[in-house]
Amino acid sequence: MKSIPHIDMSLYGKNFDDFAQHVGAGYEANGFVALTNHGVDQQLIEEALDISRDLFDLPADVKNKYHIPGGGGARGYTPFGTEIAKDAKHVDLKEFWHVGREIEGEPPFPELTPNVFPEELPEFKTKILKLYDALDALGLQVLEALAVYLKQPRDFFNDKVNLGNSILRPLHYPPIVDKGTPSVRAGAHEDINVLTLLVGSREPGLEVLARDGSWIPVTIIEGAIICNVGDMLQRMTNRVLPSTTHRVVNPPEPYSRRSRYSIPFFLHFNPDVMITPLKSCITEENPQHFAPISSHEYLMERLREIGLVK
Template sequence: MKSIPHIDMSLYGQDFDAFAQHVGEGYEQNGFVALTNHGIEQQLIDDALDICRDLFALPEDVKKQYHIPGGGGARGYTPFGTEIAKDAKHVDLKEFWHVGREIEGEPPYPQLTPNVWPQELPEFKPKILALYQALDALGMQVLDALAVYLKQPKTYFRDKVQLGNSILRPLHYPPIVDEGTPSVRAGAHEDINVLTLLVGSREPGLEVLAKDGSWIPVTIIEGAIICNVGDMLQRLTNGVLPSTTHRVVNPPAPYSSKSRYSIPFFLHFNPDFVIDPLESCITEKNPKRFEPIGSHDYLLERLREIGLVK
């Protein structure tokens, strides 16, 4: 793998079967693809990235008012140096804010807790929710393609993720003050969820682990959205679609003296969905590898591993 495959999203409406094949093969081989011609306005993305800069520039004591102790970072602010990659020895060099699904009235699941909005930035809510909804819809199109590739009805995923506790995570990696630090911006890890869609970053650092053990720098094509398979989808597909290890390394100067901002969207199954490998993914060569587990139980198990839930 020299770079990740590019998927032209405009094929979704033009030649869906070819699109599904293209998407499925891209994920089966790499676990990561870049979505181009995805239809999300660049202005909407730029607005979200810019308001995130304003958010993280707020004074420390102001941001900490939006931290919810014992909340596992599910909503609001998570301070610098809290999260650690599974099995890593050093915390990640980042701070972030979590925005979940906006629900009117009584939430259908207790996990869909109310969002926390910074009073100091009234524009944060509309700009971030617009991006949330756009990425949620884009993720659904990718899942339609994967459903067909996995020999399921096109709409297979639609009633399994539409009320998922999907999270938009504005992220800030501050400038690296200590060049000799053993910590990195984000240690090598796999994502827990179904799919991750990554907006930004305008700075280098993201690397993907290839099958030959080498690290491939992901150069962001202007306007593309990076989208990768998470562990929940790997589990559902019995390992057919791999959840690929990736990291954000500390970049060389002059980039190390600058902040890095990105906004991943973590798409999740509905909390009561049971992740049990699809029959179409179980063969003699690939016998069933995973036992059934509820998606929320699996999420909690993994959040404990990375220090967000005690």
């Protein structure tokens, strides 16, 4: 793999069957693709990135007001140096803010806790929730294609993610002051969730592990959204769709002297979904690798591994 495949999302409405095969083959080979012509307004993305910069420019004591101790980072602010990749020895060089699904009235699941928004930036809520909704809808289009590719009904995933505890994560990697730090911006890891959609950050640093063991640099192509398979979908597809290891390395100067901003959207199953390998993904050559586990139970297990839940 010298680069990740590009998926033209305009095929979704033109020739869905071809689109589904194109999407499925791209993910089966790489676990990562770049979505082009995706329909998410670029101005919406830029406004979300700009307001995120304003958010992280707030004084530390203001941001820390929105940190929820014991909350596992589920909502609000998570300070610099908190998260650590599974099996890593050093914390990641980042701070972030989590925004979850907005629910009117009584939430259907206790895991869907209320969002926390900064009083100091009233526009943050509006702009971030618009991006949340756009990426949620785009992720569902990708899942419709994958359902058909996996020999399931096109709407197979619809009622499994419509109330998922999906997270939008405005993310800030500050300038690297200590050139000798053993930490990196984000250690090698796989994502926990179903799909991740990433916008922003044209600076170098994101790398994907190829099957031959080499690291492939990924820069966000102008206007594209990077989208990768997470561990929950890998489990449900019995490793047919791989959750690929990736990292954000410390870039060379002059990039290391400035901040890096990005906004990943982590699409999750509904908390009560049982992640059971699909029968269409189990064969003699690929026997069942995983026992069934609920989406929420698996999430908690993984959050403990990365230090967000004690």
